[in-house]
Amino acid sequence: MAEQEIYYEMLWDCAQCNTKGLLGDSHRHCPTCGAAQDPSKRYFPKEGEEVEARNHKFVGADWSCAYCSSPNSRAAAHCTNCGAGQDGTKPVAIVVDTAMPPAVSVAAPAPAARSLGWLRWALAALALVVVGFIFLFTSTKDTTATVAQRTWAREIQIEQMARVSDTAWCDILPADAYSVTRHREQRSTRQVADGQTCHDERIDKGDGTFVKRRECTPRYRAEPVYDDRCRYQVNRWRSVRTLKADTQNALMPVWPTVSNLNANFLGAGVGGGMGALGSEREGARRENYVLTLASGGKTWTCNVSETVWNKYEQGSTTPLKVRLTGGADCDSLK
Ligand SMILES: [Zn+2]
Ligand SMILES: [Zn+2]
Missing domain, CATH: 2.40.50 (OB fold (Dihydrolipoamide Acetyltransferase, E2P))
Known part of the structure; x- marks a missing residue:
């Protein structure tokens, strides 16, 4: 895999003659004034201005000359600038790409540092008000x-068995539903894998070049989930009228007389069972x-x-x- 990698030139600026954008691999010395490259000043080029380091063989990060600080290829036994040996040297520092936009981090609001003095007084005042109200409302x-x-x-609700229309998801239909019609309707959404989002990460190889590595994360899209929606009818008890009695009817409390209920009442089942449409029964009582x-x-x-x-x-x-x-x-x- 490393053999297939494409190497790009890191850039550096000459501190001596101020020439900018020199190539990290090709220009080991400034072509204008001849000063040695300072490896600690290497930087990544702007996106789209990257120069490929042709015929580049990666042999390891450069070593920095202990005497003149010049970067030297790992393959070189002696400094190309001053001829000093590789002994006692350390590899140059690796540069981290700062051209990439850093991750946006939203700081949590810092807890306000406040004196607790006023809070204590406020609590005391609040306690006083509460005690005052309790006194006012209880004494x-x-x-x-x-x-x-x-x-x-006193009153008695009269209920009638009536036909009621409603809709529900077909898998949770009431057991006694009838005249059911179905249609498709969106019930929810689900997340479906939808390719990847990729960007190139640039990695400093430490020898005046860098490589690109593709970083990818999976991407998702929301997809509607359809299901059967049912329109149906059911027979349900509904309150239709109220029988009332009060002080004007009698001095002592009595319940209003229940009469003239629909003839189907007996067949309807007093316990709240299913009845024929139009049948009536007594509902809730209030007094x-x-x-x-x-x-x-x-x-x-x-x-x-x-x-x-x-x-x-x-x-x-x-x-x-x-x-x-x-x-x-x-x-x-x-
Ligand atoms: Zn120069
Ligand atoms: Zn040197």
């Missing part, structure tokens, strides 16, 4: 209130009980349980805890 004063009004309301309390020109309304509601007669008096913010503590009614 109460006792008062005696009259039960001014007692109201209740609420409200006490209105009055004292010194103020009134409060409390939502309570049916048990508590039953204990308080119209016109009776009861102790009531009132918060500093003005609201009644309805939990004090038991």
Whole structure:
């Protein structure tokens, strides 16, 4: 593999006569003034201005003359500039290519170094505010209130079996779906290998030349993944109306009368099973009980349980805890 490599000339500038762009392999001495090449000043040429080092045989990095610092081929036993021997010399420094754009690194935002003094005061102030709010919302004063009004309301949802249209991925279709039609639709994307991205890396051989090495990384592209999408119909219970009863119907709470349900009701299955289209059943029930309390020109309304509601007669008096913010503590009614 190394035999097939193409060698390119490194460049150097003559420090003595200021001639620029001299060739690292061909110009061991400055052709203008004859000064010896300084191997520590070698650099890579600009992209596109690279000169091939023809008939170059790589025999190893240059050795630097201990007496005159001239670079000499590894094959040369003596310095071509001053004739000194190779003994006690060391190879020249290898240059790293800085022409390539360095990897962009985004620094994490440095944690701001701040004094904790103000933070301590802020926390203390916050704690004070929290304690203040807790005091405001929890502390109460006792008062005696009259039960001014007692109201209740109860309701029953009536549900009907209805035809519902919907769509879903065909592999997660409800078991009772019917009138199913299919079509193709994009469900996701997947990453597919799509060749390579390559660039040439330049490596200093240390003898006035460099070689190129191709560095490649795999490239990917997103590809849509299609699947079967189903349009279907199912029969489902849907709330269609609400039966209501409240204080205007009766003094004591009663549930509204359920009547005139669709005739298919019995066949529908009370437990929520499948029924014929149009059949009806009872759905969810809701109830609420409200006490209105009055004292010194103020009134409060409390939502309570049916048990508590039953204990308080119209016109009776009861102790009531009132918060500093003005609201009644309805939990004090038991
Ligand atoms: Zn020169
Ligand atoms: Zn020398």
